[in-house]
Structure formats: structure tokens, C-alpha cells
Amino acid sequence: MQRDILIIGCGIFGAAIAWSLGRRGLGQRVLIVDRQPAASGATSRAAGLVTQVRADPALQALAGETLVAIELLKTHFGEDVGCHHVGALHIGPLAQQTALAHMLAVCTAAGIRGQWLDKAQVLAQSPWLDPEAFDVAAYFPDECFVDPYLLSSAYLRGAQQMGARLRLDTRVAHIQHKAGAVTGVVLEDDTVLPVRTVVNAAGAWSNLLSVPLGLPLPMAPVRSQYWITERSSEFTPDGPIVFMSDIRAYARSEVGALLFGARESAPAVAHPQALPENLQGFVFDAADPDGWGNLSDAFGSLSRYCPALERMGIAHYITGPSNYTPDGQPIVGASQSIRGLLVASGCNGSGITYSAGVGRLIAELVCGDVPFVDASRLDPARALQIDPFDPDFLQTCAHARATKSTG
Numbered sequence: 001m002q003r004d005i006l007i008i009g010c011g012i013f014g015a016a017i018a019w020s021l022g023r024r025g026l027g028q029r030v031l032i033v034d035r036q037p038a039a040s041g042a043t044s045r046a047a048g049l050v051t052q053v054r055a056d057p058a059l060q061a062l063a064g065e066t067l068v069a070i071e072l073l074k075t076h077f078g079e080d081v082g083c084h085h086v087g088a089l090h091i092g093p094l095a096q097q098t099a100l101a102h103m104l105a106v107c108t109a110a111g112i113r114g115q116w117l118d119k120a121q122v123l124a125q126s127p128w129l130d131p132e133a134f135d136v137a138a139y140f141p142d143e144c145f146v147d148p149y150l151l152s153s154a155y156l157r158g159a160q161q162m163g164a165r166l167r168l169d170t171r172v173a174h175i176q177h178k179a180g181a182v183t184g185v186v187l188e189d190d191t192v193l194p195v196r197t198v199v200n201a202a203g204a205w206s207n208l209l210s211v212p213l214g215l216p217l218p219m220a221p222v223r224s225q226y227w228i229t230e231r232s233s234e235f236t237p238d239g240p241i242v243f244m245s246d247i248r249a250y251a252r253s254e255v256g257a258l259l260f261g262a263r264e265s266a267p268a269v270a271h272p273q274a275l276p277e278n279l280q281g282f283v284f285d286a287a288d289p290d291g292w293g294n295l296s297d298a299f300g301s302l303s304r305y306c307p308a309l310e311r312m313g314i315a316h317y318i319t320g321p322s323n324y325t326p327d328g329q330p331i332v333g334a335s336q337s338i339r340g341l342l343v344a345s346g347c348n349g350s351g352i353t354y355s356a357g358v359g360r361l362i363a364e365l366v367c368g369d370v371p372f373v374d375a376s377r378l379d380p381a382r383a384l385q386i387d388p389f390d391p392d393f394l395q396t397c398a399h400a401r402a403t404k405s406t407g
């Protein structure tokens with residue numbers, strides 16, 4: 001059978017899209033290509049948080065699909081994606097009470113469980129927190145974290161079982177179109193793969209394929225990063241994820257250690273054309289390759305919440321690109337000017353969380369079904385006037401990461 005649906009990129013978005021297409025009986029028509037090993041881009045670097053607690057209903061719904069998919073992969077496909085159903089605490093000073101109350105109300109209305117906890121209840125779950133550092137705490141029991149590589153691999157295996165084919169070492173040079181419709185993709189050796197539908201899921205590199213088509217995607221690859229401490233008995237193995245939004249930080253357990261991230265006030269951003277194909281060894285900021293500068297800026301506030309950090313060594317530093325958009329919305333949808341062209345990108349640091357929702361949405365658009373969420377704000381063509389390679393625009397995207405809210 002002719003494979004007429006081509007997905008460019010086998011990160012978690014590409015894999016989830018293939019899986020969703022397979023579930024709609026289109027697996028035999030799907031070819032996924034990647035120039036690198038599967039899930040070796042941003043996906044393998046993620047902290048793996050899957051968080052449905054958000055103010056925006058469409059984003060809640062995308063995340064909710066992933067929670068459903070994790071269960072389905074386990075029960076129907078026997079896949080263990082390293083899911084830890086630990087829940088999430090959102091804690092902060094009294095000044096955060098109104099915002100937290102709002103989030104609780106929004107989530108409860110959407111059927112997402114949540115409740116206030118007092119300090120004793122918080123400390124019973126997360127004894128490493130200093131009770132003097134926070135006044136209010138809301139707990140959402142259904143939040144979890146996964147192994148992003150395992151989740152991506154599980155989508156991919158499921159897709160392959162349903163007929164999708166993966167082709168690695170395959171670099172798409174550009175997407176071809178004629179008379180307003182996709183006709184195929186051209187590989188770097190000039191081979192043409194004729195297809196009628198192309199999904200650009202090329203992660204931080206999506207704009208390199210999209211801009212030449214007159215479809216600039218409003219996003220830029222901004223540095224995401226986190227650190228993992230040495231192991232210590234002070235950290236409960238399956239304590240909840242903890243969000244400390246007043247200091248733009250989060251933490252979760254990681255096999256006896258603490259994994260924590262802190263968003264900088266001025267994050268480093270890469271020019272998409274300067275991003276190597278293989279991220280191994282890539283540094284965003286030569287002056288601060290290991291993020292020590294950012295860590296020392298954040299350290300005072302982090303150790304206020306977690307005094308144990310003062311005496312703890314850092315065992316690992318993980319960094320990679322996340323595509324931030326000025327409006328905080330992902331970029332998922334079909335081009336209106338080139339039939340058969342779809343985009344799934346602009347993850348805003350939440351691509352693991354959104355993965356199954358993005359997969360479902362793209363599959364519905366390919367099938368011509370009514371989308372399960374209002375996708376109007378995710379439209380790839382929502383900012384055709386921008387130049388995604390302009391240095392000022394890159395800074396706008398970096399600022400979007402610095403100022404994003406937890407939810």
C-alpha cells in the first residue's frame with residue numbers, strides 16, 4: 001500500500017501522532033522519518049512531568065488525553081512508561097492564596113481533583129520542605145511523571161504494531177507542494193517521497209521546513225534545564241511533584257534524589273539555524289555551559305524551600321531546547337493555504353504532557369473529524385507577520401518562558 005501520510009520527526013509528538021493515526025485504522029498509510037535516532041531530540045531530555053492542572057481548558061484537555069493514553073498503553077499494550085502517580089503540590093506564600101483558590105476552582109469545575117492541605121499534611125508527603133517557606137498548599141492527586149523516552153517509545157511501538165513504518169537516517173530537505181496542495185518531501189539526497197499529507201513534527205527545527213513554505217511558526221528554541229542532586233535518605237522516593245511558583249521552580253523525586261528546575265529571568269535562546277542536528281554536546285550559552293550561573297542566581301530561593309540543598313552535591317545537569325511561543329499556546333493544526341500540510345510543534349516546555357492530545361488532534365484533522373478541543377488558538381498561521389529568525393523575536397520567546405505561569 002502507498003504510504004501517503006508522512007510525519008517528519010520521531011520525537012514524542014511524531015510518535016504520538018503515528019499512534020493516534022494507527023488507532024483510527026490509518027497505520028498502514030503512515031511513514032515516520034527522522035534523521036537521528038527516535039526520541040533523541042528534546043524528548044529524551046524532559047523531566048517527564050505530565051500536568052493537567054492548567055487554567056486553559058484546551059490545554060487541560062490535551063494533557064488529559066495523555067493521562068488516558070498512559071493507562072491505555074499499560075492495559076491494552078502492556079507498556080510500562082515509568083509512570084509515578086505521585087500527585088502535585090502547589091505551594092507558596094499567602095500572596096498566592098487567591099491564585100491557588102482560582103486554580104482549584106477551575107480544575108474542580110473541569111473534573112480535576114484537588115484540595116487544600118495544611119502544613120502537617122504537606123510535610124508528611126514532602127519532609128524535605130521547610131515549613132517556614134510557605135503558607136498555602138493545594139494538592140492535585142492525579143498529576144504524575146513518566147519516563148519520556150519510554151512513553152515516546154511506547155507510542156512508537158504501538159504505532160508500528162498498527163502498521164506504521166519508521167525510517168531513520170532520513171533527513172527531509174524540504175516539503176514540496178503544487179497548486180495549493182502537498183505533493184511530497186525531498187530528502188537531502190534529492191530523493192522525492194510522494195505523499196499527500198505531511199505532518200511537520202520536527203521539534204526545534206520545525207521552522208527550517210516551515211518558513212520556506214511561507215508559514216513562519218511563532219516560536220523559538222529556548223533553553224530548558226534541571227538539576228538532580230546526589231541521592232539522600234532525606235528525599236522520599238515517591239513524594240509529590242512540588243511547584244513553587246513564586247520562585248518559578250519545581251521539584252520531584254528521582255530514584256532517591258531530588259530533581260529540580262528553576263526558570264531563569266532571562267533564559268538563553270538559540271537561533272534555529274544554529275541548532276545542530278545532534279544535540280549531544282550542544283551548549284546554549286558558552287559563558288555558562290552547565291547553567292551554574294542560573295543555579296547560583298536561584299539557589300537562595302531554592303534552599304529557602306529546601307534547606308537540604310545547602311549540603312547536597314549536584315549529580316546531574318540536563319538541558320535542551322523547548323519551543324516557546326509568545327502566547328504560551330502550542331502550534332498544532334493544518335495550513336489553510338497548503339492542503340495536506342499540518343504542524344505539531346511549539347511545546348512551551350510541555351510536549352510530554354500534551355503528547356497524546358496533540359496526536360489525537362492531528363489525527364482528527366487528517367481524518368476531517370471535528371476536533372475534540374477548540375484548536376483555534378493553536379493555529380500554525382496565527383502570526384504570519386513574524387520573522388522567527390529575528391533576534392528580537394527570539395528574545396520575545398525567551399521572555400515567554402521566563403514569565404509563564406505554572407498552569
Ligand SMILES: Cc1cc2nc3c(=O)[nH]c(=O)nc-3n(C[C@H](O)[C@H](O)[C@H](O)COP(=O)(O)OP(=O)(O)OC[C@H]3O[C@@H](n4cnc5c(N)ncnc54)[C@H](O)[C@@H]3O)c2cc1C
Pocket residue numbers: 008009010011012013014033034035036037038039040041042043044045046047048049050170171172173201202203204205206209224225226277318319320321322323344345347348349350351352353354
Ligand atoms: C530540559 C527539558 C525538560 C523538559 N521537561 C518537560 C516536562 O517535564 N514535561 C513536559 O511535558 N515537557 C518537558 N519538556 C519539553 C519536551 O521535552 C518537549 O516538548 C518534547 O520533547 C517535544 O517533542 P517533539 O517531538 O516536538 O521534539 P523532539 O523530541 O526534539 O523531536 C523532533 C525530531 O525531529 C527530527 N527532525 C528535525 N528536523 C528533521 C528533518 N529535516 N528531517 C528528519 N528529521 C528531523 C529531530 O531529529 C528530532 O528527533 C522538557 C524539555 C527540556 C529540554
